[in-house]
Amino acid sequence: MSTFEIKMPKLGESITQGTIMRWAVKVGDTVEEDDVLFEVSTEKVSAEIPSPVAGKVIEIRFAENDIVPVGTVMAIIETASNTSVSATATATDKMSPAVPEPSQNIPSATAISETQDIPAAKKDKSGRFYSPLVRNIAQVEKITDAELESIQGTGFQGRVTKADVLQFLKETPAQSSLKEKEKVLSPESVKSNAPISTESTESQELFEKHSSPPRMEESQCGASTIIPMDHIRRIIADHMVMSKNVSAHVSTFVDVDVTRLVQWRERNKDEFFRRTGVKLTYMPAIIEASAKALIEFPRVNASVDGYNIILKKQINVGMAVALDDGNLIVPVIHDADKLNVNGLGLAVDSLAAKARNNKLSPDDIQGGTFTITNFGTFKNIFGTPIINQPQVAILGVGYIEKRPAVMETPDGDMIAIRHKMYLSLSYDHRIVDGALGGAFLRRIADYLEQYE
Numbered sequence: 001m002s003t004f005e006i007k008m009p010k011l012g013e014s015i016t017q018g019t020i021m022r023w024a025v026k027v028g029d030t031v032e033e034d035d036v037l038f039e040v041s042t043e044k045v046s047a048e049i050p051s052p053v054a055g056k057v058i059e060i061r062f063a064e065n066d067i068v069p070v071g072t073v074m075a076i077i078e079t080a081s082n083t084s085v086s087a088t089a090t091a092t093d094k095m096s097p098a099v100p101e102p103s104q105n106i107p108s109a110t111a112i113s114e115t116q117d118i119p120a121a122k123k124d125k126s127g128r129f130y131s132p133l134v135r136n137i138a139q140v141e142k143i144t145d146a147e148l149e150s151i152q153g154t155g156f157q158g159r160v161t162k163a164d165v166l167q168f169l170k171e172t173p174a175q176s177s178l179k180e181k182e183k184v185l186s187p188e189s190v191k192s193n194a195p196i197s198t199e200s201t202e203s204q205e206l207f208e209k210h211s212s213p214p215r216m217e218e219s220q221c222g223a224s225t226i227i228p229m230d231h232i233r234r235i236i237a238d239h240m241v242m243s244k245n246v247s248a249h250v251s252t253f254v255d256v257d258v259t260r261l262v263q264w265r266e267r268n269k270d271e272f273f274r275r276t277g278v279k280l281t282y283m284p285a286i287i288e289a290s291a292k293a294l295i296e297f298p299r300v301n302a303s304v305d306g307y308n309i310i311l312k313k314q315i316n317v318g319m320a321v322a323l324d325d326g327n328l329i330v331p332v333i334h335d336a337d338k339l340n341v342n343g344l345g346l347a348v349d350s351l352a353a354k355a356r357n358n359k360l361s362p363d364d365i366q367g368g369t370f371t372i373t374n375f376g377t378f379k380n381i382f383g384t385p386i387i388n389q390p391q392v393a394i395l396g397v398g399y400i401e402k403r404p405a406v407m408e409t410p411d412g413d414m415i416a417i418r419h420k421m422y423l424s425l426s427y428d429h430r431i432v433d434g435a436l437g438g439a440f441l442r443r444i445a446d447y448l449e450q451y452e
Contacts, residue, residue: 004053006075008068011042011362017069018042019231020062025075029057037075041231055079130160137165147172232327243389248429251384252438255422256445258400261285262419264451276346283319284344286372286397289447291315291337294370297440300432301369303390309431318368318388319348321355322377329355330388332368376400382422392432395444396424421448 008018018040025037034050037057059076062068130138130148138148143165151168153160229237265280272280294301294315303310317336321329331351333339339347354360371388375381376399385394398421405418423445427437 002079003058004055004077004079005073006037006049006051006077008070008072008074009040009047009049010070011040011047015042015070015362017067019067020064020074021231022064023060024048025057025060027057027060031055031057031077051077053077053079134160134162134165137162141165141169143168230325230327236328239389240386243386246389247387247392249384249387249426250429250432250434250437251424251426252434252441253382253422253424254441254445255420257405257418257449258282258421258451259419261448261451262400272342272345276342278345278349280345281348282400283348283372283374283397284341285448285451286395286444287317287319287333287336287344287348288339288341289444289451290317290370290372290395292447293440293443295337296443297436299436300393300427300440302392302431303369304392304428304430312369314367314369316367316369318371319351320371320373320385321352323356329360329365330368330371331355331360331364332366334367371395372397376421382424384424385426387426387428392428392430393437393440394426395441396426398422398424 011018019042020038021041022039023037024039025031025035031037031051031054033052033054036048037051039048055077057075058078060074062074068074134148137143147168148160151160151164153164261282264285265282269280272278298311299309301312301315303312314335315337316332316334318330318332321331323329331354333344333347333351336344336347351360351364354364368388368391370391371385371394373383373385373394374397375383376397379399381401382398383396385396387394400419400421402417403420404415405420406413407416407418423441425437425441432440
């Protein structure tokens, strides 16, 4: 007998630690190759980590909710081979971990690990890969091989995920325990006081086992309810407080006449949708203007390391996306300065959709050098956003509204109805002074006012 060390994997370039959200095994359990060992969550991704080997779990060194540095031995598996090894090599098989629970709204990873050697994925007779979790659900729910083959996978390289199987169950009345649950809990069933069969009750339990998000304990305190933050909200909270503690925040504002931009969009939105199938918003033009300004003001496209200023060669623009659970994610458009409005429009739509459907990969949410947040989506006119570390500036975009404005004409001043918008810039006063921040923001405004 020999032992195999399971180490905390690295799920991203800048990730140094992960939080154990759930252990799927306990000491003494026997595991097969590819069986899920634990679920790990970082500030960027969440993933279920499979076992690289078959054997018996003889030691677990950390508990759930522990924060563990990358590369730390977390568990030991006893194997039948005669050589003690550890999971430290770079992963070469880009398996896609199972989709996280719906309540977490955390983007799924496209690679298991950069520090863990993951063996080749198991496949069925048809050559299609199914994870242990998917196979287990299919067995419990009596999904046939033919039905599994009919499910269109949304995971990496078209693999079937847990979410795909649950969606199949929901849409297939003959198989679906979800349908049984709806039947059991329907108002008609309750009113009729009809007896609930044991089979239906078991189906409900299976549904809850497979798809119910973990319940967070609430407690009453007088007239208030105390709800613990979920993992992502804790990460956002820590990140925001850290940013305020690290950077000397200053905000400045500019009032922009975007009448030309509005007219341009009205002229082109129908043709753009016909050609691409994507709705044309103002965001591609705002990103384009920001990228042009960042080329002219490279110190805004930077970060700070102690007393060193690091100027970034790439212009990677992040855009804040609000998720349905109230959390926030910032996918990144890499090399935004090299894309035209068409390319930016497609990138904005694709990343926003992936963010809201938990399909972002680690590459989609790292490497940003400048961030834009759109208050106007919620009809807010302006705000003072917090800098997304380690960047040194963030642009806030307000709501576009019609307002009377004084215009200079050859015949004198006149009042006209114009489309106006406020832009705000929060910047790090450690390296960006008022003159630089103000000039940079004004340049973005100039590009938008003269937009063609």
